[in-house]
Amino acid sequence: MVRDTVWRPTVAERGWRSVRGRTTLGATLVVAVALLIGAFSFYGVLSASVHSNAERAAEQRISELTERGDGPGGRTIDSLDDEIVQLLGEDGSVRAASEDAREALGSTPLPLSDDPQTMTIDGEPMLIVSDDLDDDQTLVLAVSVEDGAETLATVATLLAVAVPLLLLLVAVTTWLVVGRALRPVTRIRQEVDGITAERLHQRIAVPESADEIAALATTMNGMLDRLDASAAAQRRFISDASHELRSPLATIRQHAELAQAHPDITSIGELSEVVSEEGLRLQGIVESLLLLARLDEGASGREEPVDLDDIALGEVRRLRAAGLDVDGSGIRAARVNGDPRLLGQLLRNLADNATRHRRERIAIGVEPSDAHVFVTIEDDGAGVPAEERERIFERFVRLDEARSRDAGGSGLGLAIVRGIAASAGGTVTVDDSRWGGARFVVTLPLAR
Missing domain, CATH: 3.30.565.10 (Histidine kinase-like ATPase, C-terminal domain)
Structure with a gap:
């Protein structure tokens, strides 16, 4: 029976990928916030600049029309071409209008306002400005702002395309850079994972990069040195303790076996003396070992x-x-x-x-x-x-x-x-x- 071999990442690999993913996501989010703030700020500044330029151009144009000749009369307005201009009386009625104004609005007057305002005429956005004349009449001018609107729309489209592309570029770059940076960490993890209690003499290869990864490898080697020394000391301690404990036990056993084999030549007093002396020695060793164990644990009484x-x-x-x-x-x-x-x-x-x-x-x-x-x-x-x-x-x-x-x-x-x-x-x-x-x-x- 052949089993399906499906690769599944280990816990360490999932952790490595999680770090890589979180780093990429975090960097992308930071850049996304910065780009969005920059894009909205840029669009807002550009929009304000376009509208301000349009208003200045419209006010300059209506000032020119007001100062032309002896003043704007019906004949002057009627001769204007490609401009929507109206001369309104004190009652708000249209006294005169340009040809484009008559075609687009007929006898409907343009709205009056102290501040420039925008309205749509024949499907085209217009900026409306007005200027009061000396004879209680008002000159009203409508200037197309379609070019500015198209410019803003083009900029918005470019930003809508560029920001996601930049975010994608940042995400891919971060993913690749972080992956390359973590590759030595993966190698170190694999080497450490292969070091067991029987192979504590092995050490991790320190890269020549002289960076944090090299410092990590050096630190791991220092930890392995301490573990190796501790394990060697523990093995030596166990060996010495076994030898020290075995010696009085062997003495007690030898005298007991001698007393069993030759009860006529071994007195109870002699046997009890040996057992008592060696028992006290055993007790002293055990008590000393217990005290050392408590001191190793940091007990200070x-x-x-x-x-x-x-x-x-x-x-x-x-x-x-x-x-x-x-x-x-x-x-x-x-x-x-x-x-x-x-x-x-x-x-x-x-x-x-x-x-x-x-x-x-x-x-x-x-x-x-x-x-x-x-x-x-x-x-x-x-x-x-x-x-x-x-x-x-x-x-x-x-x-x-x-x-x-x-x-x-x-x-x-x-x-x-x-x-x-x-x-x-x-x-x-x-x-x-x-x-x-x-x-x-x-x-x-x-x-x-």
Whole structure:
């Protein structure tokens, strides 16, 4: 069975055609309004000019007839040819008339009016003007305005033909120009449509036009770069998280299988201790991942004034209680806005990191300056190489010396520190301490 293959435009193609159609329609409507306004204005000005010229010519002619000789008498009017002229008495009766006036009107007088007026005589439009004479008589002249009417009719016909043709020309030109302008957009759309999650490495060809279309392609490539980096980071994060979660689960399973296979050599206390330790490790990893997920979503916890010096002094007391040499002399009073629980975890993570990498000493400082407060935690350990100082804030990253699970933690502590600092409107950096180890500096805005 052969199916009829009927082409149907896709949604994107219909959208492209809709943009093209709307642009063409909008441009045509604008030009149509402008042309109509111009056409009516031109016709109105031309009509007023034609009528004004006709009135001036008629008034000039009747003035000539009035001033001819000693004055217009019956004999003078009777001799006029190709003109409709009447001499009306005080009672409005026709005292004299030209030959054309007698043929067209007979004894019917032309209408009198102070202003020129138009009437039709023998099917021809006439302009009627009059002039009062000294002997209480009135000279009335009818001048043909058929030439002016024909001129106006010709102009109206030309406008009626030219305006639609111009609109058609504008519509076709706009349609072609917009179509040509949108053709690169269609190509970009097709290329982007072919980029899937497995092909995020592909990029859009940037045209050499250096216009908005090229800027669009550059912007799309920048977006694809960010998506590719995000996808790579997500895959790396999932891989690292799976590895970190698999390790304690494997330990628990191995000890459980060993206890099942050799119950005589494996004590319940030993098994419970292993399960408890690895369970706590699993719990810590899961809680850290949940916290990072909330920070990624922009969660900053509750906002309230927090005394950073109190949190820092609490960490000093905690570390000293563990027998560590901690210098807290650099702690000054400072208050910020934030979540006390998150800020406490920030300092706790940095203090634990310094504890793992120290040799003998640790120093914690809080120093307000202008609108910010600087929290410093430093140790006298091996320090952080310059090329690693940005990478250590990534998730599940541990330096070579701290690769062991016991020494290096889960690799999420510093990532959490940066996330908490960012959520509070601050930053965190690492450089060399005064003893050659690592010094972490957290910059936070002071409470106003």
